[in-house]
C-alpha cells in the first residue's frame with residue numbers, strides 16, 4: 001500500500017516535470033535547472049528531447065552540484081550566470097506550495113543557488129505532485145535556513161527567539177550536513193505561518209543567515225500533477 005502510494009507520487013512528479021519541460025522550454029533558451037527528485041525528472045526530459053533531436057540549442061544553469069552531475073551525465077549543455085545573467089525560465093521543485101504560489105524550498109539543501117537562479121529568471125515554474133499543495137506555508141514541514149558555520153549557535157538562538165523549533169540538519173552518520181557552499185542548514189519548524197513575509201524579512205536582516213527557504217515572490221507558475229491529471233496555474237495577480 002505504502003509502496004503503491006510512493007510509486008504514484010513518483011509518477012506525479014515525473015508527469016509534472018515532463019509537462020513543464022514540454023510547455024516552457026523552447027528552442028534557443030537559457031534555462032535554470034532545479035534540484036531535487038522532481039527537478040531531476042525535468043533534466044531527464046530535456047535529455048530525452050535532445051535524444052530526439054529537439055531543444056539541442058537549450059543550455060542550462062544547474063542549481064546544485066547534484067544537478068550539474070546529472071546534466072553532465074546526460075549530455076545536457078551547461079552554462080553559467082556569468083555567461084547568461086538573465087535566464088528565460090527556470091523549472092524547479094518545492095517542498096510546500098501555498099495557493100498564492102509562495103513556496104518553501106531547500107529540503108535538499110540547494111536553496112541558496114536555487115534562489116539566485118530563480119531571481120535571475122524571467123519565469124520560474126514550480127513542478128510538484130499534489131502532496132506538496134498546502135493551505136498555508138509551514139503546515140507540512142520546516143523552513144530550511146542556511147547559516148554560516150561561524151557563530152551558527154547564535155543563529156540557532158535567534159531562530160528559537162522567533163518561535164522556531166530548530167533542528168540542525170545532520171547526515172545519516174550524525175555528521176553535520178553542509179551545503180554546496182559549505183554552510184550549515186537549520187530546519188526551523190514554526191507551524192502554519194500567518195505572515196511569512198514578515199518572517200522572511202527578519203531572517204534576511206540577520207547577519208550569519210545566508211538564505212532561507214521561503215520563496216515568496218519568485219514563482220510565476222505551478223505545474224502540479226495528481227489523480228486528476230496535470231494542471232497549470234499562473235501566479236494570482
Ligand SMILES: O=C[C@H](O)[C@H](O)[C@H](O)COP(=O)(O)O
Pocket residue numbers: 034035036037038039092093094095104105106107108109110111114
Ligand atoms: O533543496 C532542494 C530543493 O529546494 C528541492 O527542489 C525541494 O526540496 C523539492 O525536492 P523534491 O522534488 O525531491 O521533493
